[in-house]
Amino acid sequence: MSPRAAMIFAAGLGTRMGALTADRPKPLIEVAGRPLIDQALTHAKDAGAEPIVVNVHYRADQMRGYLADKGVLVADETERLLETGGGLKAALPLLGPGPVWTLNSDAAWAGPNPLVDLAAAWRPEMEALLLLVPTDRALGYRGAGDFDLDPTGCLARGAGQVYTGAQILRTEGLAEISEPVFSLNRLWDRAAARGGLHGIVYDGHWCDVGRPENLALAERLVTAED
Incomplete structure (x- = not known):
């Protein structure tokens, strides 16, 4: 079964953004004149996601107001x-059955729609399919990486690839927690222990x-694409 619904994670406190999130939630910080969350919403809509669910926590009234229309x-x-897992589990009544796309709202993209790329590579035997970029192409990223990708597309914990915040996930396993x-x-x-964690590398930026x-890096990225 292909994904139908999408979950956009937008509930975080945004503490790393310092003063920028003192009076607004991080998804409403603007990049090139548009709130961060707009690109995630556009990707979900253009991929045909229905429904699209957005979780809210910090300054939730601002988020609800922005999302109202x-x-x-x-x-x-x-x-x-609830963190990512708990948030997704709590949203299942809104998302419905079957695999779902999930997408973080605090990233900037230039290139193909990441959710469309994931859907093209999704196979029913997968438990999760994560979209990755190599550590040397992860703009603004400071860590050592998240996963190693083997020739068959399976993932293990490692340092070669960075998780972009976009994936397709089967949700049945949430009931086990x-x-x-x-x-x-x-x-x-x-x-991963069952061989069901897979990944593909994103061709864009x-x-x-x-x-x-x-923010300046992200603005240059999306402005160059336009």
Whole structure:
């Protein structure tokens, strides 16, 4: 089954952005005159995602106001931030059955629609398919990497590739985790142990927009594409 619904993660506190998130949530910080979340919404809509669900927590009223006319559903995490895994699990009644796309809202992209690329590579036997960029092409990224990608497309923890925040994920495994607050890393590790964690490398350009100094990088990236 191909993905139908999409979850956009937009509930984080944005603490690494410092003063920029003192009065607004990180997804509403502008890059090239547009809120960060707009590119994620555009990718989801252009990929044909239905429904599109966005979770909110920090300054949730601002997020709800901005999203009111965007044709999306809102997963409310106002009372407690659930992290990526818990947030996705809580949103399942809105998302419905079957595999879903998930997409972080704090990245900038230039090139093919990342969700369309994932859908083209998705196979029913996969538990998760992550979109990656090599560490030397990860603009604004400071870490050592997240995964190693073998010739068959399977992933293991390593340092060669960076997870971009875009994936397709089967959601059945969420029921195996009883805690309400958890990271999707737990689901990935279980999938990897069964050989079900896969990845593909993105052909375009990607920028981590998690820090204030990366905003200029992101703006140059999206402006050059336009």
